[in-house]
Amino acid sequence: MVEPQLLAFQLPFDLLDERRGQDVAAHNASVTIIVPDSYANEMSAGMAQSEVLAIQRLLTLSRHNDIKVRWQQHIASRVLASPTIFPLLAVLIVLENATHDIEGFDNVQAADSLDAGRRKLFKERLKVDFFSDTQVVICADSRGRGTPPDLYGSDGRMIAREDFEAIIEELVTHQAGTNLSTSSAVHWSSALATIVSELFENADTHGKTELSGLPIRKNGVRGLILKRTTVGRGRTRDTGNAASRPIEAFELSVFDSGPGFFASFMREQIQLHVDIGLEWKVVHSCLERHYDSGLTDVRQGHRGMGLYEVLRALQLLRGAIEVRTGRIYGYRTFMEGEFKFKMEPSTSPTRPGMPKPQLLDFERRFVAVPSEHELLVGSSIRVIVPLN
Template sequence: MVEVKAETMPPNPIPNDRLKKRAAYLECEAMLGKFADRASVLTVPNKWPFEARPSGAVTASQLAVTWARANDPAILQLSDDEAPEIAASTLINRTYGLIAAAFADKIIGRDGERDVTAGMLKLISGRLSELYSGKFDQMIHGQVLPLISIDHLERDGPNPLLYHPATGAINSDFLKLVKQALGRLIDRNRLRDPIDAEAIASLFRELFSNTHLHARTDLSGTLYPRSARGIVFSLRQVDHPREADAAAGVAALRDYFLSMRERAARNRVEFLEVSVFDSGPGLAGRANRAPIPDEMPIKEEYSLVRQCFLKNHTTENDPAHGLGLPRVMLALKSCGGFMRLRTGRLSLYKAFAPGIENPEFSEEDLDFLDLLYGEQISFHPQVAGATFSILIPLGLGS
């Protein structure tokens, strides 16, 4: 018998975690669970229908950030689900694709061997120029309007739509920006009720201000080598007979869509989605001022997250910073909205019925439910950063 020496044996290949085109929330959660256990090469679809589902764009972006933080080096392999000549540009034009490519240390071609990092960086640079141009026709993709800052790729400063180009302070006129976004996404003639742009701008500002404070550094104050944050505006249309399709298998979201039936003036209901994401240490880590240990009970982590919403002040002197997440919840309650929050080991949601008269904020508004298990707050795979996805019904009719 010939003895084969250990050093001559081929190394075990790194598994390729490949998300299929039909993948949605549950498939993403299953994939996130794998990242903590072993290294992997990631492949996401170049054209992923999940992006057209509520919170799909930021969910997929958070998955990419979590994967990149778990791998050193983080290697992204391009998918072969589109023609070779358009595959790369198709991927970069989508929010999740841009984030995945920007956070990768190396990008290889669909053959699994060819290094295409340099070419992809050129495409990323071109896409960022479009997103930072302020020209919505260049920025918008389908019915998704991304406003993103990717810190480690910004040679000329942060996104001027979000920040003042000279001072770096948060944009002081969110109302103007929201009105422009709404005008680009929504045909007002098909809505029966007026849109409260000021309330939406306030919501937008509070969430982004919170994100701005915590996205770029870890809990020791050290800058992340790669960091990003942003807001994604989307218009979601839901036909009553197809709520299950729109909910992508999430019962809580399906039930929320069904609750609109009695108030809707027609079979189709339109929702404005405002989703905010960051690549920071997560809400519980911020509140704890230290990483969350694996042995911490999930109810304790939930309490830390809930505590973030109870703080109605900021330690910052800059008036651009938000005054607290309670304002977000009051705005959500006022419009009958739905929030999904994914941070740490938690996947939470809160839904409010439309038409509440004279709404006021109360601590009961912070009794979040588990997105998959309802009142039973349960462990979910660990994620990087935090994503808030808010759905606001439009034009329900009186």
């Protein structure tokens, strides 16, 4: 029997990394996660890193391994009282193959506290005047909690685009404070609503069922994260690789534990021998409504996410996007100071100066040739928009 691997959340992004993710999954080991009282401080120190990617790696671990969670008492009390402000830990408490041990609690007390925390997570609503800079909405499909009222109507269908816009407008106005004029806030809310509704609709359509079309039986989880964060400015010709002053930003992230873009499109599970170039091509076909790839989409009712529309909105907002699915990690940025690539020339007859609907490789940064990463379930998409 393989010894349990101890994963301490003091360094959540380092420990849920690619190497560990591969090793743990390959050995089908039992994984013990320790959540210390210092968790919030450690997360604040690494806020510029992608929490949604850590969630996707956690979901991948849960697909291959049973998980044992050891909570220190103070952090457990904080999380279970306000689970929506701890996205990574909110996902942890809804996993169905996880057992939990809380310091100072017996088994019955721990189970009751976790049940109460889950009820609170599913009951709470998005707040405009929220006291934290972070909120998460969880769709726990395999627990029968897949249609939270913030994102779905009473008929179980996703809310309309204009309803997304109303939510985002309120949140942006609150987060930006006096930094934005009223007209700017309207443009922000419209552009952000376009992005978040496109991303979440994609997760709703393709992220909650198996390839068979049946609901995901265990740990079928999707979610939307909204937070205020701090990111570094991009490299410029003047600064080179020198560190620059961080800026305040608004982050929107969407994740799911579904088949992933490649499997959803090709109707078969991705295998490690599949050419990475083909997977890159398929991801773009999933993202773009009219992507001319030579690939046939066999899915019924699929219209693509509208990558061009998303990138055009990000260009307006001077933001950035990261896409992680399967073995692919793509990105595009329009942030101030970043080099611009894959843009239509000013002489283009249709889209002069507009972004081409193509991602760049996250590791190589300036090329559209993909690097291969460890295989993750589902997808995670992170959007960053500067507030100033």
